[in-house]
Structure formats: C-alpha cells, structure tokens
Amino acid sequence: MSPSPVQTKRRALLIVNTHARRGAEAVQQVEEALVGAGLAVERQACAKRDDLAGLIRSRAADIDCVVIGGGDGTLNAAAPALLDTGLPLGIIPLGTANDLARTLNIPVNPIEAVAIIGAGHEKKIDIGLANDHPFFNVASIGFGVDLTRALTRDAKSRWGALGYAVAGFKVLSRMRPFRARIIQGDSRIMSKTIHLAIGNGRHYGGGMTVSEDAAIDDGRLNVYSLEVRSVWKLLVLLPSMRRGTHGRWHEVKTLSGQEIVVQTRRPRSVNTDGEITTKTPARFKVLPGAVTIYTPAP
Structure with a gap:
C-alpha cells in the first residue's frame, strides 16, 4: 500500500492596506486567522498604492494566492498583477464601501472572510477595462x-x-x-x-x-x-x-x-x-x- 501524498499548505501573500478604514486594527488578527485556516502566510507591507502590482509580480513564483485587506481602491491597484499572474485573490473587506465584496457576498467581518479563503472555493469573474x-x-x-x-x-x-x-x-x-x-x-x-x-x-x-x-x-x-x-x-x-x-x-x-x-x-x-x-x-x-x-x- 503506497503512502498517501503529503498535502502542502497554500502559500499566501498577505497585503493589508493599513490606511484603510479598519486596516491597522485588523492586520494581526487576519494573519493569525489565515494561519489557523491552514495557509502558510508571507506578510508584506506596501506603503504606496502604485507599488502594489509590482510587489505581487515580484513574489508570484513563490506563492499560490494573494490575500488583500483593504477597500475597492486597493483591490483595483492589484488588478493588473492578478491579470498578469493568474493568481487567485482572497478579499478581506476593510474599506468604506467594499462594493466588490458586496457583489461577491463576502462578509465584512474579517474572520468570516478568512474562513471563505480557507475553504478554497474559487470563482472566475469578469474585469472591465477603461482605456486599458x-x-x-x-x-x-x-x-x-x-x-x-x-x-x-x-x-x-x-x-x-x-x-x-x-x-x-x-x-x-x-x-x-x-x-x-x-x-x-x-x-x-x-x-x-x-x-x-x-x-x-x-x-x-x-x-x-x-x-x-x-x-x-x-x-x-x-x-x-x-x-x-x-x-x-x-x-x-x-x-x-x-x-x-x-x-x-x-x-x-x-x-x-x-x-x-x-x-x-x-x-x-x-x-x-x-x-x-x-x-x-x-x-x-x-x-x-x-x-x-x-x-x-x-
């Protein structure tokens, strides 16, 4: 009888916008919850919106998914890198409007949002382009x-x-x-x-x-x-x-x-x-x- 294959943890790049409405207070809680959900987490700081896509691209070969805590503007900044790399995105809604999360029925409670990422159900969605x-x-x-x-x-x-x-x-x-x-x-x-x-x-x-x-x-x-x-x-x-x-x-x-x-x-x-x-x-x-x-x- 052959041994069962070893299950490896999903490697997640965690980026939290600490300037988002609830970002600073949630970052540690989100990281601990992701680890508890069975993910191997690499947390990175990103001070500028314009640097976000480059950060994701630079780590793409070493991760399996991206988890972003922030509002719709932060998610928008990540979109070019998600298109380039094909990495799945986990959303922790920490902004003011959180309209993408609302569209996808992702709860604003960070722990509940982490549970969805941990469950791993994937959905392909459309993206719009305005002059690229x-x-x-x-x-x-x-x-x-x-x-x-x-x-x-x-x-x-x-x-x-x-x-x-x-x-x-x-x-x-x-x-x-x-x-x-x-x-x-x-x-x-x-x-x-x-x-x-x-x-x-x-x-x-x-x-x-x-x-x-x-x-x-x-x-x-x-x-x-x-x-x-x-x-x-x-x-x-x-x-x-x-x-x-x-x-x-x-x-x-x-x-x-x-x-x-x-x-x-x-x-x-x-x-x-x-x-x-x-x-x-x-x-x-x-x-x-x-x-x-x-x-x-x-």
Whole structure:
C-alpha cells in the first residue's frame, strides 16, 4: 500500500492596506486567522498604492494566492498583477464601501472572510477595462468623478459610508450636465447627462446597483446615463438606483455590450473603482472570467 501524498499548505501573500478604514486594527488578527485556516502566510507591507502590482509580480513564483485587506481602491491597484499572474485573490473587506465584496457576498467581518479563503472555493469573474485601466465594479464620468474628488480620506474615516452622502450633496449643488456620445456596435446614442456609469460588477458607490440583472460573471458591461434636470429628480431616483431599477425611468438611458466607446466634446476624467485613472475619449471592454476570487460556495 503506497503512502498517501503529503498535502502542502497554500502559500499566501498577505497585503493589508493599513490606511484603510479598519486596516491597522485588523492586520494581526487576519494573519493569525489565515494561519489557523491552514495557509502558510508571507506578510508584506506596501506603503504606496502604485507599488502594489509590482510587489505581487515580484513574489508570484513563490506563492499560490494573494490575500488583500483593504477597500475597492486597493483591490483595483492589484488588478493588473492578478491579470498578469493568474493568481487567485482572497478579499478581506476593510474599506468604506467594499462594493466588490458586496457583489461577491463576502462578509465584512474579517474572520468570516478568512474562513471563505480557507475553504478554497474559487470563482472566475469578469474585469472591465477603461482605456486599458482595469476595474472590478464601475467606471464613471461626471458625478462619479466629482464625488471622488470631494470624498477625502478624512471624511471616509470619520463618516464611513455616510461620507458618500455628505460629499454627494456638496457635489450635486454645483453639478452641470455635459454631452456624451455613447457608441456600442452600430448604435450611436447622444446623451446630455450628469453621470455616465459603465458597470462590470453589480454594486458601486457604497451599495448602489448598476442594474437589476447585472452580474460580475455575465460577460458584458451595463451602461446607464442619468439625464435628470434637477437635484430633486435625482433624489426621487435614489431608491431605484440602490435597487438597480432606475433603467425603468425615462430620464435614464441604458444599454449593455462587450465593448463601449464614450466620446465627449472636451476630455473628461474617468473614475475606475474610486480612482481617477484616464480621460475621454474612452474605450471600455470586458474580459470574461479573467480573474479568480475565493468566494462563498454556491
């Protein structure tokens, strides 16, 4: 009778954004829980967002997975390296909005999130590109960009998800519509809008929903344009935006596809997962099943 093969531990590279809302207090707890779940953990500090992808690439040959503790911006910074290396990602939601975790039903409790990583169930998800800048949740033009600029780190730390609402009301008071041409295949849509969103995932902005039928593994991008003329109309729309049913309103134009082009009269900034990364004209496309994530078993 031959001996049973020795099971080796999964080697995990652990990177925690200690600037995230709950990062500093959770890092030791997360490392100990991962070890308790049977993983061999290598913890690395990464002080700058722009260094994160390079750190993952430099350790790729010596690890089996990456575990990142942080918010959506930190996960977005890791996306280029995940695409390059094919390493599975474990998510510890420690940010303010945690929209990717929300989309994937990953709990915000760090120990419960570690248990999912320990169980090892893998799910392939899509990733979006905005002029080759990857995003998990949503890319936006207009209101989403101005909100990112208004939402300071101090506001997120002090108010949490409520900080989005506080900053949002400040931005709305000075919002002005802009014109955009949206191209999808042979279709051309002209829109006078305050906010244009191109969603890859389901949730964004602290719990808003891209579309009622959006999924992060459906191989398409969901687009909507808000053509409201007053702040009050937008406030009326907000409950529908949380549910994802705003596409039923005539003030909202929607479409979907694998590749979308957006043109504006002058270059406008594009926000991807809470970071301003590129400008219009912008070509958006989806990469189906491009990244592997540890998620709850179905």
